[in-house]
Amino acid sequence: MKVLVTGGAGYIGSTVATALAEAGHVPVVLDDLSRGARAFTRGWDLYVGDYGDRALIRHIIGEHPDLHATIHCGAKIVVPDSVAHPYDYYLTNVSRSLELVDELVQRGKARFIFSSSGSVYAPSDSFEVHEESPLAPTSPYARTKMVLEMALADIAAGTDLRVISLRYFNPIGASPSLRSGTRDALPSHVLGRLVAAARGDVESFVITGTDLPTRDGTGLRDYVHVWDLARAHVAAVERFDDALQQDGVASSVINLGTGQGVTVRELVAAFERVSGPVPISEGPPRPGDAIGAWANVDKAARLLGWRSELGLDDGIASALAWDRRRAEVVGE
Numbered sequence: 001m002k003v004l005v006t007g008g009a010g011y012i013g014s015t016v017a018t019a020l021a022e023a024g025h026v027p028v029v030l031d032d033l034s035r036g037a038r039a040f041t042r043g044w045d046l047y048v049g050d051y052g053d054r055a056l057i058r059h060i061i062g063e064h065p066d067l068h069a070t071i072h073c074g075a076k077i078v079v080p081d082s083v084a085h086p087y088d089y090y091l092t093n094v095s096r097s098l099e100l101v102d103e104l105v106q107r108g109k110a111r112f113i114f115s116s117s118g119s120v121y122a123p124s125d126s127f128e129v130h131e132e133s134p135l136a137p138t139s140p141y142a143r144t145k146m147v148l149e150m151a152l153a154d155i156a157a158g159t160d161l162r163v164i165s166l167r168y169f170n171p172i173g174a175s176p177s178l179r180s181g182t183r184d185a186l187p188s189h190v191l192g193r194l195v196a197a198a199r200g201d202v203e204s205f206v207i208t209g210t211d212l213p214t215r216d217g218t219g220l221r222d223y224v225h226v227w228d229l230a231r232a233h234v235a236a237v238e239r240f241d242d243a244l245q246q247d248g249v250a251s252s253v254i255n256l257g258t259g260q261g262v263t264v265r266e267l268v269a270a271f272e273r274v275s276g277p278v279p280i281s282e283g284p285p286r287p288g289d290a291i292g293a294w295a296n297v298d299k300a301a302r303l304l305g306w307r308s309e310l311g312l313d314d315g316i317a318s319a320l321a322w323d324r325r326r327a328e329v330v331g332e
């Protein structure tokens with residue numbers, strides 16, 4: 001099947017495109033290269049432009065009338081940046097996405113898979129969240145994800161649009177072939193900061209927040225290997241109609257995580273197991289940091305036949321392998 005992947009030059013979109021290609025499908029990439037890397041798309045059709053550009057969407061559909069579905073990974077994704085520039089985030093993540101969706105529906109390309117986020121959930125005392133758990137996103141970025149999910153559900157109810165919104169938890173690692181990965185040399189997320197400390201690029205890895213109400217006082221996350229995440233998209237494409245039919249809805253939301261919470265101290269221990277000792281220090285929580293959550297993933301198993309297969313150590317080893325290869329692929 002041929003699949004349009006917006007943001008397909010980015011970290012997750014390029015990994016999804018690799019998984020699609022390995023499963024015998026044909027990715028067609030649309031990316032404005034504002035963050036993605038051209039090198040991550042080699043071998044596939046790449047359209048450079050804005051996914052909110054209706055004329056460009058019509059042009060792509062004209063050249064690929066057999067598009068089976070769209071996977072919408074394109075977005076602005078940096079949380080502090082979304083606090084400083086909320087208009088840009090609502091414009092790109094919500095308004096431009098609506099232009100894309102409306103154009104696709106008008107052209108009869110109604111299967112839409114949306115990259116949403118586990119950051120839409122309200123804190124839960126048990127740390128477990130399922131798809132019906134209350135929502136309370138804490139940043140403009142996360143609110144754009146919630147708002148677009150809601151708009152998609154409304155549009156699906158009133159038109160031919162059919163939607164699967166996938167709520168990713170915390171992706172780590174790279175594709176096994178190391179064809180693509182994170183673009184930045186110093187990713188700001190926790191595993192990126194650990195890799196930087198292991199490399200000696202920063203003095204130490206700072207555990208931000210040691211007094212939180214978790215089992216060891218540090219923040220808790222559900223780290224899911226990006227290759228597992230990518231495989232879930234292949235399943236979502238292949239089972240799209242069946243999954244929505246089984247659920248009896250026009251639009252469905254599905255968690256993608258491992259079903260296990262890992263604290264920062266546990267992540268550090270795993271990292272040291274894989275890579276050796278890392279200098280560690282402790283500091284106060286960063287403003288706006290969530291205590292954390294892990295995903296109930298029963299719905300993904302039921303509707304997509306998907307569960308994560310790779311473990312935390314695999315994700316860490318993969319992130320380290322990508323760190324060694326990154327500059328060669330990205331060319332920076």
Ligand SMILES: NC(=O)c1ccc[n+]([C@@H]2O[C@H](COP(=O)([O-])OP(=O)(O)OC[C@H]3O[C@@H](n4cnc5c(N)ncnc54)[C@H](O)[C@@H]3O)[C@@H](O)[C@H]2O)c1
Nearest residue numbers: 007009010011012031032034035036050051074075115117
């Ligand atoms: N990385 C995470 O931790 C995480 C977690 C949950 C959800 N997500 C979601 O997954 C998706 C992919 O995230 P990522 O980590 O790969 O980010 P990324 O920045 O690597 O990829 C996003 C891609 O979208 C492109 N893009 C941005 N605006 C565009 C526009 N207007 N038109 C065309 N292309 C545009 C960028 O150039 C980039 O290649 C995003 O929707 C993000 O919100 C990511």
